[in-house]
Amino acid sequence: MSASLAVQQISKSFRGLQALADVSFEIQPSTITALIGPNGAGKTTLFNIIAGAQTPDCGAIVLDGCRIDGLRPDQICRLGIARTFQMVKPFAGLTVLDNVVIGALSCCSRVKEARQRADAILDMVGLGPKRSRASALLTLPDRKLLELARALATRPKLLLLDEVLGGLRPTECDRLVLIEHVMRVVMALARTVIVLHHGEVIAQGTPANIVREQAVLDCYLGEPLSV
Amino acid sequence: MKRRAILLVVGVFGLLLTLPLWASPYTVSLATLFLFFAYAGQAWNIMMGFAGLLSLGHALYLGVGAYTVAALYDHFSIGPWLGLWVALALCGLLAAAIAALAFRYRVAGVYFALLTIACAEFARIGFDHFTWVGGSGGLFLKVVEPGRMDLLNLRGPPAMFYYLILFLAGAALLLTALLLRSRAGYYWQAIRESEEAAAALGVNSFRWKMLAVMISAAMTALAGMFSAFYYSNLFPEQLFHISRSIEIILGPIIGGVGTLFGPIIGAALLTVLADGATEFVAAVGWDVPGVKQLVYGIVLFAIVGFLPEGIWPALARKLKLFQ
Amino acid sequence: MPFDFPTLLNVLISGLMTGLVYGLMALGLSVIFGVARVVNFAHGEMMALAMYAAALLFSRFRVNPLLAVLPLGAAFFCFGYGLQRLVLRPFVIRPQHSQFLLLLALAVVITSTLLIVFGPDARAVNLDGLLEPVVIGELLLDQAKLYAAVVACAVAAALFAFFRLTYTGTAIRACADNWLGAQIVGLDVDRLYAIAFGIGASCVGVAGCMMILLVDVTPGSGPAYTLLAFVIVIVGGLGSMSGALVGGVLIGISEAFGGLFIAPSAKSMISFALMVIVLIFRPRGLIADKS
Numbered sequence: 001m002s003a004s005l006a007v008q009q010i011s012k013s014f015r016g017l018q019a020l021a022d023v024s025f026e027i028q029p030s031t032i033t034a035l036i037g038p039n040g041a042g043k044t045t046l047f048n049i050i051a052g053a054q055t056p057d058c059g060a061i062v063l064d065g066c067r068i069d070g071l072r073p074d075q076i077c078r079l080g081i082a083r084t085f086q087m088v089k090p091f092a093g094l095t096v097l098d099n100v101v102i103g104a105l106s107c108c109s110r111v112k113e114a115r116q117r118a119d120a121i122l123d124m125v126g127l128g129p130k131r132s133r134a135s136a137l138l139t140l141p142d143r144k145l146l147e148l149a150r151a152l153a154t155r156p157k158l159l160l161l162d163e164v165l166g167g168l169r170p171t172e173c174d175r176l177v178l179i180e181h182v183m184r185v186v187m188a189l190a191r192t193v194i195v196l197h198h199g200e201v202i203a204q205g206t207p208a209n210i211v212r213e214q215a216v217l218d219c220y221l222g223e224p225l226s227v
Numbered sequence: 228m229k230r231r232a233i234l235l236v237v238g239v240f241g242l243l244l245t246l247p248l249w250a251s252p253y254t255v256s257l258a259t260l261f262l263f264f265a266y267a268g269q270a271w272n273i274m275m276g277f278a279g280l281l282s283l284g285h286a287l288y289l290g291v292g293a294y295t296v297a298a299l300y301d302h303f304s305i306g307p308w309l310g311l312w313v314a315l316a317l318c319g320l321l322a323a324a325i326a327a328l329a330f331r332y333r334v335a336g337v338y339f340a341l342l343t344i345a346c347a348e349f350a351r352i353g354f355d356h357f358t359w360v361g362g363s364g365g366l367f368l369k370v371v372e373p374g375r376m377d378l379l380n381l382r383g384p385p386a387m388f389y390y391l392i393l394f395l396a397g398a399a400l401l402l403t404a405l406l407l408r409s410r411a412g413y414y415w416q417a418i419r420e421s422e423e424a425a426a427a428l429g430v431n432s433f434r435w436k437m438l439a440v441m442i443s444a445a446m447t448a449l450a451g452m453f454s455a456f457y458y459s460n461l462f463p464e465q466l467f468h469i470s471r472s473i474e475i476i477l478g479p480i481i482g483g484v485g486t487l488f489g490p491i492i493g494a495a496l497l498t499v500l501a502d503g504a505t506e507f508v509a510a511v512g513w514d515v516p517g518v519k520q521l522v523y524g525i526v527l528f529a530i531v532g533f534l535p536e537g538i539w540p541a542l543a544r545k546l547k548l549f550q
Numbered sequence: 551m552p553f554d555f556p557t558l559l560n561v562l563i564s565g566l567m568t569g570l571v572y573g574l575m576a577l578g579l580s581v582i583f584g585v586a587r588v589v590n591f592a593h594g595e596m597m598a599l600a601m602y603a604a605a606l607l608f609s610r611f612r613v614n615p616l617l618a619v620l621p622l623g624a625a626f627f628c629f630g631y632g633l634q635r636l637v638l639r640p641f642v643i644r645p646q647h648s649q650f651l652l653l654l655a656l657a658v659v660i661t662s663t664l665l666i667v668f669g670p671d672a673r674a675v676n677l678d679g680l681l682e683p684v685v686i687g688e689l690l691l692d693q694a695k696l697y698a699a700v701v702a703c704a705v706a707a708a709l710f711a712f713f714r715l716t717y718t719g720t721a722i723r724a725c726a727d728n729w730l731g732a733q734i735v736g737l738d739v740d741r742l743y744a745i746a747f748g749i750g751a752s753c754v755g756v757a758g759c760m761m762i763l764l765v766d767v768t769p770g771s772g773p774a775y776t777l778l779a780f781v782i783v784i785v786g787g788l789g790s791m792s793g794a795l796v797g798g799v800l801i802g803i804s805e806a807f808g809g810l811f812i813a814p815s816a817k818s819m820i821s822f823a824l825m826v827i828v829l830i831f832r833p834r835g836l837i838a839d840k841s
Contacts, residue, residue, distance in 0.1 A: 077429035091420035106429030345822040517665030524658030
């Protein structure tokens with residue numbers, strides 16, 4: 001699996017408000033990339049566009065050399081991109097196990113196989129003991145974990161995690177793209193950091209370099225007051 | 228499924244199997260009605276409970292199914308079991324067309340319901356003028372001497388129809404149970420809970436919703452065929468009328484939409500209540516039409532108001548059928 | 551079939567007048583749906599109820615339906631107010647189809663009660679004084695339709711004035727626009743919703759009085775009127791009062807011409823076809839499910 005994702009000059013505006021402007025970057029295989037930026041910077045919009053939930057006004061998304069912008073979310077999932085939602089969306093009426101089975105069905109042809117895969121994934125993320133519980137009864141951290149498990153079950157080549165706090169071990173997939181405000185986690189896990197602000201990429205690089213860039217400091221800490 | 232539940236189902240089925248041997252003809256006809264609505268309700272349940280589409284015009288498929296088979300039988304002497312395939316295909320395609328239009332143009336929820344009503348009404352008025360199948364005067368099927376049973380042509384005594392609908396209702400239950408545990412069942416429930424999340428997990432919601440719609444319509448077409456041959460007459464005013472659509476949905480709503488046994492429990496309750504009310508009113512001396520519908524309305528009101536999930540979920544919990 | 555101008559004009563005017571009564575009925579639904587966000591599936595049954603009530607007042611107490619609009623309008627206002635306040639209020643938070651089904655149940659109850667009380671035969675009101683048509687040049691105007699149309703216009707005008715000029719009316723419109731904002735500003739939303747429903751119901755009450763002069767009623771008349779009301783409201787624009795009237799007139803005219811050119815019994819097919827077309831091709835913003 002030596003594939004890559006290229007985001008090329010993506011722009012998106014909603015009724016005059018420019019959410020993303022000419023965003024370009026590349027994700028290298030077998031890496032964790034963090035996408036950070038203040039609230040409203042356009043992170044979730046970008047995720048939505050990559051995952052197919054929204055279409056860009058212009059630009060292209062290229063996965064393994066094929067353009068995927070404009071495809072439906074379910075098609076993009078089958079091509080290998082999985083995502084979680086910032087506002088978790090469990091299938092409330094189903095059990096924890098059944099939630100993950102839905103994910104597993106996208107890569108398993110038989111229901112029995114899918115259940116086995118789901119069991120394994122749940123054990124891996126630590127939700128095993130709760131597999132028969134109604135997902136509506138889970139606590140929020142467990143729901144986030146469920147969201148992750150579901151996405152992992154689809155056997156993705158690329159996993160987009162939207163505001164998932166806590167430890168992540170990317171044993172199941174090659175690359176991760178995070179939206180993460182927790183700088184500590186970012187620094188510890190990410191190889192590359194991309195900073196979004198007002199819909200534009202204002203910095204890219206290793207965590208160590210990013211924190212020294214003036215533009216990044218300005219956007220997070222605000223510009224210095226002139227007294 | 229838990230053992231208790233299976234035992235209960237088998238027990239009830241066994242009881243129903245022997246019914247014509249010990250019950251009065253009136254009871255048999257009542258049971259036939261109950262099983263008919265259990266079957267039709269199960270069919271509707273697939274579209275609403277699993278695909279989440281509120282159809283208030285299911286009478287459309289009842290009528291089209293009935294008329295297709297009846298017309299082929301009456302005009303071309305094509306046996307009903309052959310004509311059925313045409314009816315299934317026709318209704319499946321019709322439902323697919325309506326649903327595709329609705330999905331494409333984002334007609335959902337209440338507006339979809341209105342669309343289905345309009346389609347059924349359109350058919351009702353249309354068939355009123357469709358003279359080849361009798362128009363508003365109705366279509367009548369040749370009745371044969373009583374006692375002679377001809378399953379192939381669906382002519383025979385009431386008991387034959389009873390067993391037929393019993394078999395159909397049982398098959399529908401089995402089919403629904405199997406579907407629920409299959410990929411289709413999982414996907415339908417996922418779509419119903421959160422279409423967005425389902426899409427992100429690779430579910431093509433359009434395709435699966437269409438499947439639910441077509442299965443639901445085809446099953447209802449079969450009910451139409453049964454109705455046509457059981458009563459031996461068809462009238463657009465009756466078959467396509469909105470009252471039929473409402474009768475079909477009553478069972479599942481009262482019993483529990485989206486559940487396996489809901490439509491059956493609901494249909495049973497309604498049959499018992501409605502008949503009980505009619506008997507009571509007749510005993511008091513009031514032979515008035517409309518009592519049955521009043522009972523339907525009140526029960527529906529009560530259930531939607533106080534037990535929106537339907538009777539079955541609460542009942543199942545009480546009986547501890549599922550942990 | 552004579553296609554000369556006077557005939558066509560007569561058909562047009564006749565359709566227009568009937569359409570105004572339809573429009574008043576649909577106006578009621580527009581207010582109910584536009585403000586209280588209730589999908590009133592019992593709207594047609596309420597109309598049938600109103601028609602029966604007017605017929606009863608006429609047969610028992612010799613009350614001219616044109617005069618009965620006042621007591622019936624008031625009675626229906628109370629009915630609508632009570633229904634919203636006591637029965638429908640808890641349903642605001644429930645999924646929309648749940649509320650829809652409750653009203654469906656109400657519709658079934660009303661229809662079956664009418665059947666039990668009045669029997670299946672049709673009822674009508676025939677005022678002897680209205681048999682002669684009013685003649686204006688080439689036009690032959692049916693008196694009953696003329697009076698009905700005038701009353702419908704008067705009531706609609708009064709409603710417009712109410713919603714534009716009075717405090718309560720403005721408050722109701724505010725509620726419709728922004729439920730949460732209205733509460734924050736201190737408006738008693740429950741009461742306003744109930745008033746809106748009451749107004750909508752009284753529109754139906756008045757329309758029923760008018761309608762019974764034009765056609766007869768059976769217990770099963772309800773669903774057709776419900777559908778008609780929805781067709782008009784959807785075609786004319788959801789929540790738009792003037793749209794309801796315009797839509798009503800449109801439907802009335804198309805039905806009249808449909809009755810002339812195609813078989814009279816097929817005229818409602820045109821309305822349904824119109825609704826289906828509008829449901830499908832209307833801009834998404836108006837159709838998108840608000841829940």
